[in-house]
Amino acid sequence: ETGVTQTPRHLVMGMTNKKSLKCEQHLGHNAMYWYKQSAKKPLELMFVYNFKEQTENNSVPSRFSPECPNSSHLFLHLHTLQPEDSALYLCASSQEKGSGANVLTFGAGSRLTVL
Amino acid sequence: SQKIEQNSEALNIQEGKTATLTCNYTNYSPAYLQWYRQDPGRGPVFLLLIRENEKEKRKERLKVTFDTTLKQSLFHITASQPADSATYLCALDMDTGRRALTFGSGTRLQVQP
Numbered sequence: 001e002t003g004v005t006q007t008p009r010h011l012v013m014g015m016t017n018k019k020s021l022k023c024e025q026h027l028g029h030n031a032m033y034w035y036k037q038s039a040k041k042p043l044e045l046m047f048v049y050n051f052k053e054q055t056e057n058n059s060v061p062s063r064f065s066p067e068c069p070n071s072s073h074l075f076l077h078l079h080t081l082q083p084e085d086s087a088l089y090l091c092a093s094s095q096e097k098g099s100g101a102n103v104l105t106f107g108a109g110s111r112l113t114v115l
Numbered sequence: 116s117q118k119i120e121q122n123s124e125a126l127n128i129q130e131g132k133t134a135t136l137t138c139n140y141t142n143y144s145p146a147y148l149q150w151y152r153q154d155p156g157r158g159p160v161f162l163l164l165i166r167e168n169e170k171e172k173r174k175e176r177l178k179v180t181f182d183t184t185l186k187q188s189l190f191h192i193t194a195s196q197p198a199d200s201a202t203y204l205c206a207l208d209m210d211t212g213r214r215a216l217t218f219g220s221g222t223r224l225q226v227q228p
Contacts, residue, residue: 004158033215042119043159043204043218056215090158094214101147101166102214106158 006107021076023091119219138205144183146210
């Protein structure tokens with residue numbers, strides 16, 4: 001295990017469902033991220049949390065709602081998604097030091113299929 | 116905004132040869148350029164990074180170069196093995212303001228036995 005655990009690994013949902021993705025990091029990091037990965041496209045940054053505070057929302061539609069109750073847990077709540085939202089959703093964490101390299105540790109991802 | 120180009124075509128090489136992957140970027144040079152490996156159905160795993168004032172960095176069979184004039188990084192795997200087959204992503208770390216990394220789309224490497 002990489003130290004970042006994502007559940008579920010696979011999720012199939014209809015467009016009217018509500019579901020959540022969960023991420024937990026066991027590394028003592030202070031920053032957590034959600035990225036979206038679609039086929040043949042670069043990873044797209046969605047949200048950044050630092051010390052539980054959201055520091056970046058990369059123009060993500062409101063049907064995606066993040067929640068960070070503490071610095072070890074991150075959720076992505078999903079509601080009325082579209083088929084084009086089908087992708088691999090990756091959670092990552094890092095120890096942001098203000099300066100110096102920011103190396104990310106990723107989870108294995110949650111493969112989402114929207115029917 | 117920054118754009119990153121990695122060769123979208125898969126790279127096929129013979130076992131034992133050196134694989135060379137390219138990462139080109141536009142606009143500002145990052146403070147660090149990072150390389151990750153991603154296997155199918157898994158998240159990316161950090162391999163190594165190079166600072167903007169470094170020309171070359173090595174780690175075992177891996178070598179990274181960084182040319183801020185060309186705005187390019189090259190990633191080399193020497194004595195390649197079938198187990199090196201994966202997608203390799205480069206990422207820009209600006210070390211200022213926005214700290215989240217900006218990733219390229221990756222190059223898939225296939226090493227034939």
